[in-house]
Amino acid sequence: MNELESYIHHHFGISQDDCQKVSGLFKPEVIEKGNYFLRTGKFCNKLSFIESGILRVFVKLPEKEVTQWIGTAGYFITDLQGFMFRNTSRFDIQALTPTRLFTIDYEAYLTMGRLVPKWHEFEKLFTGKCFVMMENRIMDLISLTAEDRYQKLFEQNRELFNQVPLQYLASMLGMTPETFSRIRRKMVS
Incomplete structure (x- = not known):
């Protein structure tokens, strides 16, 4: 069972045959x-x-770039709004490291319902998990202090702090690089 099959089986309870x-x-x-x-x-x-590597999802604004997400091994990546509703992308997605993916195109994605009869139930669960993840990020941005957001990211994704330019992490956390550096110095000391 490859990493993709393992993820699908573990997170959605799909049988091994359907995972394949x-x-x-x-x-x-x-x-x-x-x-x-x-x-x-x-x-x-x-x-x-x-499968491996790091991708950054970001938008270029007139005065700056804003990092929306850093995707790492074990996560799915797409512009969900663009993929599902056939709109043009609002984001750039760039590899920060050499990255290995398992990729499905839109036409093949549409065939899953015929291959796996319960696929539409799993698709709802997948979309729901994406939505909950975004709700949690929004709640963190509006309810946690900058220090708490920094600490939470550090606890959940410590490896990013050595692999991703810190200004990208600061942007993803909704803070300036200066604030990020100040918090980092405070946490290290």
Whole structure:
């Protein structure tokens, strides 16, 4: 069982046989460091599971870039709004490290319901998990202090602090690089 099959089986309770049917629709993809998974204004025609590597989801504003998410191994990556509703992407998604993915294109994604009869139940669960994750991020941004957001990210994804430029982490946490550095110095001492 590969990482994708293991994830699907563990998080959605799909049988091993159905996991193999689903994972068979995903194709290996490699993105070199600095290359893009998706560019703003392009149609998002793929959904990928990150096997290894780090991807940054961000938007370019006139005065700055804002990091929306840092995707790591064991997570799915796409512009969900673009993928599901066939809109152009609002985000750039760029590899911060060499990245290995399992990728399914939109047309293959649509065939899952025929291959796995219970797929639509699992799809609702997947979309629900994405929604809850975003709700939790929003709640953290509006209810936690900058120090608490920093500490939570550090506890959950300690490895990012050595692999991702700190200004990207600061942006994802909704703070300036200066505030991030001040908190980091305080936490280290």
